[in-house]
Amino acid sequence: MRVYNFSAGPAQLPLEVLETAREELTDWKSSGMSVLEVSHRGKDFVAYAAQTEANLRSILSIPDNYKVLFLQGGASGEFDAVPLNLSTASDTVQFVNTGQWSKKAIAGSKRQGLEVQILADEAASGYTTIPDPGVFPEAGAAAYLHYTPNETIGGVAFDYIPQSPNDLVADFSSAILSTELDVSKFGVIYAGAQKNMGPSGLTVVIVREDLLGKARPQTPDVWNWKLMAENDSMLNTPPTFGIYILGLVLDWIDQTGGLKALGERNRAKAAALYNAIDSSDFYANPVALNARSIMNIPFTLANADLDSAFLTQASAAGLTNLKGHRSVGGMRASIYNAMPLEGITRLIDFMTDFERRNG
C-alpha cells in the first residue's frame, strides 16, 4: 500500500515519476543501458540534461541572463560556495536570521572569513515571525543579502521578496517550484533537489550572469559557478540520476498544469490543514499568520504525552514521517508538490478522530 509521506526531505515524489523511472530502469531510451550507466558526455544524456534545463527555465520563467547549474553538495555546500563565489567585491555580507537554516548559512559565510551583518534576527519570537520589509532598503552596501524564503524546520515563510540595494541570495530548498516566482528579483537562487525536484544529491543554482567571475581563487572547481556555467555543469561527472528524475518531475509539473495551478493547489492544501489546526483547541501552530509556510506545517498537541501515540496511529493509518524536528518537537507535515489534496484530507480526518478519542 502506498502511504502519504510527510517527510521534510527526501520527500514524496509523484507516483507517475516513480513508475516511469521503474519502467525505464534497465533500458533507457532503448539504449540497452540503464540511465544509471550512460556516460554524461554521451549525446543522449547531454541532450536530456539540456532539455531538463530548458524545461526548468520555461516552468520557472527564468530570464535569459541567468545561468542554471546542476551541482553537488546540497544547499549546505552552497553555504560555503555562495561566499566563495561572490565575495571578491566586498568582505561584508548581510543576512536575515529566521531560524535554523539561516543560522547554518550565516555560519558558512563566517567560515569563509566574511564580515556578517544580521539585518534582522527573529529570536525574540522563537523564530515564528518574519521581519518588517522596511529593514532592507536602507541597510548599506554589501556583497549580498542572504535570506531563507522558507524555513523547513520552523515552518516560517516570507510572504514578500525583500527589496535591497544589494544582490539577493536565497536558499529556496523547500520552496522552489511550489508556486510562481519572479526570478529577476534575485541574484542567486539555490536549492537542494530532495523536496520538490527529485532525489537528494542534486543541487540547482540559478545565478545572474553578471555575478559570475567574482569567485575567490581558492574556490573549488566543482563549486565554481563560472567554470561550471562554461562547462554546462559537466566540468566533472554530474549526478546524472538526479538530473534524470528532475526531468521527469518537470514533465509532471507541465502535465498537471504548471506552476500557477500547482501554487493554487499548494495554497488550498495548506489552508485546509491550517484551518483544521486553528479551529481546534487540541492542535496548535505557533507561527505568525503572515509567516506561515505552505510547504512545512509544524503543529503541537495539547498534551505532548500523546505525541508518541499520535505518530504510531498515524503511521498505521498510512500517514508517515509526521514527527517534528528534534529542535522543535511536536509534529510537522511537509506537504510538498507531490502530496495530493487527498493526503491532506486523510490527515485532517485522522487528526479529528484522534482528538475525539483523546481530546
Place this chain on the structure above:
Amino acid sequence: MRVYNFSAGPAQLPLEVLETAREELTDWKSSGMSVLEVSHRGKDFVAYAAQTEANLRSILSIPDNYKVLFLQGGASGEFDAVPLNLSTASDTVQFVNTGQWSKKAIAGSKRQGLEVQILADEAASGYTTIPDPGVFPEAGAAAYLHYTPNETIGGVAFDYIPQSPNDLVADFSSAILSTELDVSKFGVIYAGAQKNMGPSGLTVVIVREDLLGKARPQTPDVWNWKLMAENDSMLNTPPTFGIYILGLVLDWIDQTGGLKALGERNRAKAAALYNAIDSSDFYANPVALNARSIMNIPFTLANADLDSAFLTQASAAGLTNLKGHRSVGGMRASIYNAMPLEGITRLIDFMTDFERRNG
C-alpha cells in the same frame, strides 16, 4: 537488447543490481515509499547505510582505525577537500604526475595555497609509464604523498604501493573494489562511485582516524571529514540513492565470490584483451608492460581513418562507448567489475573480424 557498455563512467552495472532496484523502485522494504522518498534520518535508511558501510568494511578488509564516509562532489571535489582536511601540519605536499587525473589533483592542492613537490613526472613517456619505486622513501617530509593508482584516461596503473615516510593519499576512483587491497598502507583513499560502486553523485572517503582533526578552519562542513565522521556522513542530506545502489553492488560482489575472485576475473579479462591487442599489428596499446591498467585499456588502430567505422560497427554489434578520451584519441575499453568475460570475448571477436575486413 542489453549492450556491453565500455563507458569510462558512469559505467555498466550488474544487471542483477538494476533488476533489484527496478523491482523495489516504488515500494522499498514494504514501506509504501520509494527509496528515493525515504528520510535519511528514518530508522530504515539509517540501518541500510550502516549495513552498507559494514559490508564495504568487510569486503575491503578496512581496519577498525579507519572511518568510511559517504560524501558528495566526486573525486574532483576531493582535489580541494584533501588539502583542506590535511594541511594544517605542513604547507608542503608531494605528488606523482602520471597523467590527467594526477594533474587535476595537483591543481586542487595548489588552489588551496599549498607548496607542491612533484616527486616524479612521467611526461617524457607521454604518460605511459610509472616511476621507479625508489623515488619515494627519501623524498623528505610533507603533509601527504598523493598518487593516482589508476589513470582512467591513460590506462596507466601502479603495480605497487609507494613506500613513503609521509601519509599516502590515493584517488582510487577507477580502481576501487577491482581487486584486493591493503588499506592499512594508506592514510586516505577516495573514489567517485560511478565506476565500480554505483551511480555518479556519491563519493567514498576512507580515512585513518588519526588524520581527522587536521582541517583548516575554512573547510566546508560538508567536506569536513571529522565532522562527517562524527555525524555518520549525515551532517546534511547524503545522496541516499547512491548509497542504496552501492549496497546492492556490495551484495553482488559478495554473491559472486568477493574481491579475490573479482580480482582474478578482472585480471583474466584484461589479459585476454591485451593479448588480442599485442598479437595483432593492426591494434596497439602504448602503455609500458608494468603499468597497464586492468580497468581502462586504450588502444589505437593502425589507420586512424578507420576509427569512425570501428566505432559505428562496434556499436551496431552491441559494443558501446568505445571511443577514447579526446586527449588521447583512438579507442578505450573500460572493463570494470560489471563487465563480464563474455563482453571481452565479444569485443575481441569483433576486433578480429574488423581487422580481417580492414587490415
